[in-house]
Amino acid sequence: MKEQTEKVDLNRRNFLKGGSMASVMAVMASGKDVLQPSPSLAQAASTNAGPPVKFGVIGCGYHGRDIVGTLAVLPNAPVVALCDHYGAFLRRAGRSAPDAKQYANYKDLLADENVEAVVIATPSHQHKEIVQDALKAGKHVYCEAPLASTIEDAKAVAMAAHQHPKQYFQAGLQFRSDPQRDFLVDYVRTGAWGQTVSARSQWHKKTSWKRAAPTNEREKEINWRLDKNLSTGLIGEIGIHQLDAKSWFLGKQPQAITGIGSTVLWKDGRSEPDTVQINLEYEGGIHAGFDITLCNSFDTDYEMYYGTDAALMVRGSQAWMFKEADAPMLGWEVYAKKDTFFKEVGIYLVANATKLTTVTGSGEDDAKDNPYNDTPLYYALENFVHNAYVHQSGVEDFIAGFGDEDEDVLREYLVELEGSKKPAANYKHGYEANVIACKAHEAILGNKRIEIPSELFELA
């Protein structure tokens, strides 16, 4: 009898804890039974991958090889071509894609008809020409973020994407494809944190950011990120993802940026500071701080958003809400898992909690608590594969039925198709984040405040 009671309690507990927060909020709003489970056909659909998209990866450095490795894990993203002018990098990338053809010149890869889509993972200042050529060659493009090292080049990249509607373009702002963040944005839009007060982010890691090479010439080439004339530095090459997340979550772009930077630890001749801080100013008196350092690892990386009713902390693929004592009761939080951070109680926010079986414990089971434990890069590439297929099949079907004389009508159809794509950063997101990164970099190098006219975010 006791065993049976425990079993019943366990099932009930798991059921309650497994209820999706979004579902709970939605049913609360509609006045329906909160305990009504809400499976859907979409949830029930098999996880079988869609049709394959054949990839070429241009740029096989450290991040390029990470991309090749991630594509190798995806069931429908065969890497059929690799390109790098540095033979050792090409060979190393080839270990994860043994059947891929290897090219030293990206134009030869673009001429390979077997390649349907390219990932461009070269140094940022080399992106522009490759993106333009890839789109002209009819390839779908995933361009790593930042799109470029200057606003002018980023605009050229974004405009090239706009001018080639038949190809799918995705900016490598990975957080836009992260299921947890996508879920959190919906939460934020409900106004659950009250009136926005401020935001803060950090990225801390003790590492030189310098890469070893066999010759001085190669070392200079491979360490382009440390050269202020080639790179947007820490704020652009690392921080752009969190900068973009701020714009996304706050739903607005900054009007001014103040920056400071210094080289505290890694005094090895680099022209980029190893520690930077910026303050972003938004309309309504909202400020957002962001600090990045290569000199200390404490607390790694996370984003904080502060509202009059609650604060939101996003760390990796997890998030917590910290409610103010006078905040209105939402109801669902009674059942949610809670973690303690020193003296603060964080209410666990997790996407698609109906998939969970064990939302329990004190944080030790965090990996099990979250159904989305893959990296943001994984989700970004997974969504790219899906979206490139949806885009391509849509273009093919449209042309088969109506011809390709009227590009405006094709664009209208492609807008309709957006609802069938998975979350991802488009060229506009890529450009806007690039503007902020470039202006922040300029502010840091000049230790000054820079105003950003709103027109700068416009592409036309």
Added chain:
Amino acid sequence: MKLSQRIICYWSVLSLIWASTLLSQAQNTTYKGMFRGSSMKVDGTSTVHDWTIESKLISGSIELEGAFPSNLAVSAVPALSGTPKADVKISARSLKSGKPKMDQVMLAAMKADDHPWITYSLKSLAPSKAERKSGDALAYDSLGELSVSGVKKEIKMPVTFTPTEKGMKINGKIQIKMTDYGIDPPAPKIALGLITVGDELDLTFEWHTQKK
């Protein structure tokens, strides 16, 4: 008959055939499918919720006789002297639910890789006997052949024609069964068991065409 007379005679016959063909073409007007405004909706049910998939890509054309009304200020739906030629096609993969995984389930059920097109060709079109007021759309009873998943079936469907500024708007609605077209209603697994999709589907279309 001399050779020259024979040649003249042949030419005359050929000219007559050619002229009559031209005349017949002049009597018909071809209306070509447009993207803007067109929609084909499939509404279905399941044990958990109702669902809809929709395509905006209805391509093809219909030929109507030149005397076909260009507005609705007619006293009666005109009978047609022959069956208009109409061929319509919709790409199966253009049917979207807004939920990528559900789209995958439906495409697999429809065997879309092997049968990428849903097609329809008209076999007859007769004025509807339903009562009509001036200004109502022109209602007809159609008989045609619908092909889904490679299975062809004759279907009877009431349709309406509404002349528009550019051409003709054609509306229709019909109920079909998946199993009639060799489609097994999907039964995907979920954590709480199986979802069963209902066999019956409502097909509703609005097809905007323009004069070619």
